[in-house]
Amino acid sequence: MPGTAEPAPGRDIDAGPDLDAGLDLPRIRVVVGGLVLTVLLASLDQTILSTALPTIVGELGGVALTPWVITSYLLAATVVMPAYGRLGDVVGRKPLFLAAIGIFLLGSVIGGFAGSVEWLIVGRFVQGLGGGGLVVTAQAIVADVVPPRQRARYTGVLGGVFAISSVAGPLLGGWFTDVAGWRWCFWINLPLGAVALVVAAVVLRVPPGTTRRPRLDLAGMVWSSIGVTCLVLLGTWAGTRYAWTSPTIVGLAVATVLAGVLFVRAESRAAEPVIPLSLFRDRTFVLATAAGLVVSVGLFATSGYLPTLLQMTGGHGPTAAGLLMLPMMAGVLVASTLSGLAISATGRYRGHPIAGMALCAVALVLLSTLDATTGTLLTSLYLLLFGTEVGLVLQVLTLVVQNAVDHALVGTATAATGFVREIGATLGTAVVGSLFTARLAEALAARASGVDAAGLTPAVAAALPDGTRAAVADAYAAALGPVLGGLVPLFVVGLVLVVLLPRTPLRTTFAPTTPSTPST
Numbered sequence: 001m002p003g004t005a006e007p008a009p010g011r012d013i014d015a016g017p018d019l020d021a022g023l024d025l026p027r028i029r030v031v032v033g034g035l036v037l038t039v040l041l042a043s044l045d046q047t048i049l050s051t052a053l054p055t056i057v058g059e060l061g062g063v064a065l066t067p068w069v070i071t072s073y074l075l076a077a078t079v080v081m082p083a084y085g086r087l088g089d090v091v092g093r094k095p096l097f098l099a100a101i102g103i104f105l106l107g108s109v110i111g112g113f114a115g116s117v118e119w120l121i122v123g124r125f126v127q128g129l130g131g132g133g134l135v136v137t138a139q140a141i142v143a144d145v146v147p148p149r150q151r152a153r154y155t156g157v158l159g160g161v162f163a164i165s166s167v168a169g170p171l172l173g174g175w176f177t178d179v180a181g182w183r184w185c186f187w188i189n190l191p192l193g194a195v196a197l198v199v200a201a202v203v204l205r206v207p208p209g210t211t212r213r214p215r216l217d218l219a220g221m222v223w224s225s226i227g228v229t230c231l232v233l234l235g236t237w238a239g240t241r242y243a244w245t246s247p248t249i250v251g252l253a254v255a256t257v258l259a260g261v262l263f264v265r266a267e268s269r270a271a272e273p274v275i276p277l278s279l280f281r282d283r284t285f286v287l288a289t290a291a292g293l294v295v296s297v298g299l300f301a302t303s304g305y306l307p308t309l310l311q312m313t314g315g316h317g318p319t320a321a322g323l324l325m326l327p328m329m330a331g332v333l334v335a336s337t338l339s340g341l342a343i344s345a346t347g348r349y350r351g352h353p354i355a356g357m358a359l360c361a362v363a364l365v366l367l368s369t370l371d372a373t374t375g376t377l378l379t380s381l382y383l384l385l386f387g388t389e390v391g392l393v394l395q396v397l398t399l400v401v402q403n404a405v406d407h408a409l410v411g412t413a414t415a416a417t418g419f420v421r422e423i424g425a426t427l428g429t430a431v432v433g434s435l436f437t438a439r440l441a442e443a444l445a446a447r448a449s450g451v452d453a454a455g456l457t458p459a460v461a462a463a464l465p466d467g468t469r470a471a472v473a474d475a476y477a478a479a480l481g482p483v484l485g486g487l488v489p490l491f492v493v494g495l496v497l498v499v500l501l502p503r504t505p506l507r508t509t510f511a512p513t514t515p516s517t518p519s520t
Contacts, residue, residue, distance in 0.1 A: 105193040170321065401414065
């Protein structure tokens with residue numbers, strides 16, 4: 001909801017030694033500690049296959065389906081987020097959290113036994129059905145136990161966990177591929193998941209839901225799922241598998257629009273809508289959610305496909321490529337943690353996403369220039385810059401959304417903004433993956449005729465004659481660089497969105513927000 005104007009510089013908001021008065025800090029730290037493990041588990045699997053992917057598709061075949069190994073997880077997580085958020089507000093978050101862990105582990109088993117790319121995609125989809133619930137429910141649980149002003153320091157920690165996983169995923173994936181085999185990208189989830197299940201069952205003490213039976217918004221869930229699926233297929237196939245004017249693409253576009261219209265209609269009539277339309281009348285919610293979508297597109301496009309580029313252009317193995325992503329992790333981790341502490345101390349947040357969004361655009365321009373001649377130090381600096389700016393944006397936007405709504409809707413609002421972000425991550429990964437795959441085929445044909453992308457693993461590329469190997473490296477750089485550069489205008493739009501965010505002080509209690517006129 002709209003808030004009041006931010007105070008003049010130099011004046012603190014409710015600062016003082018009593019900022020933590022009334023909070024059970026030991027209990028909060030135990031709860032957050034339990035959430036950290038489960039968020040790590042879910043977010044790790046968004047990127048763990050990125051460095052292993054060239055080897056996996058080389059072994060299992062199905063290079064045309066490569067983008068779906070990553071996209072299927074994100075798509076499933078996107079579809080279920082609103083349901084988890086709304087049900088958590090009604091029936092309580094703990095049972096949903098435990099169920100999400102169990103579903104995630106089932107998907108890990110399917111992926112670990114996969115004998116084809118198709119079964120691998122199925123396993124990833126099931127993982128996403130659980131992983132989406134873990135992420136959004138963890139964020140809502142933090143909102144259950146900590147008011148917005150003090151919450152920034154804890155959301156900063158969760159942002160740091162996300163940062164660690166965004167780079168530890170590719171690193172672990174590369175190490176498993178080199179040492180134990182890529183299937184350990186799935187098997188490792190079983191012992192970690194078992195620990196997470198026990199910890200969540202024992203340490204989580206969150207407010208229970210209502211005793212009444214929830215009225216599920218089945219129509220809203222169905223139409224949102226259909227709409228998101230059609231949108232992702234549209235982004236994946238348009239201009240690659242099918243022409244933009246083909247009946248398939250036109251049909252998907254029509255189906256996406258129709259599903260969106262029917263979703264809005266269903267939400268306007270539902271007794272307990274999965275995403276209340278009233279949220280979109282809130283300026284802060286709309287701007288912060290749209291800005292989060294922009295960052296998600298850039299983050300997942302970069303972390304999903306840069307490891308492959310580093311392997312093919314720099315001659316790095318999967319583990320080395322994962323290690324090269326460490327500066328990005330360090331940037332997100334430090335920026336997310338320090339910005340959370342600064343926001344809790346001052347109550348001001350707008351400068352963080354503004355600076356982050358502007359410098360993300362600069363970092364993407366630099367990353368788009370990577371090729372076989374770029375040194376390791378320069379690559380690391382580019383990744384550090386990009387990670388730092390992402391750390392200044394993502395968790396702050398979640399905090400802003402939670403601060404803008406009544407506490408009774410905090411889970412629903414968190415899930416709604418997460419839903420939109422995952423659409424961005426899913427669509428961004430799909431579109432970038434499709435463009436990259438199509439451009440790679442053209443680049444290989446022009447630079448290294450006779451080399452087929454199917455079955456082309458880093459090991460195979462390393463065994464090619466020097467001239468051919470150099471041509472392959474040039475083809476990969478020519479395929480991905482312009483795609484990353486094409487994301488820059490999107491971040492310019494994101495900068496405009498965060499500049500327009502209202503100056504709303506962060507609340508120090510769980511009390512509902514009170515309407516007033518925002519100041520920009």
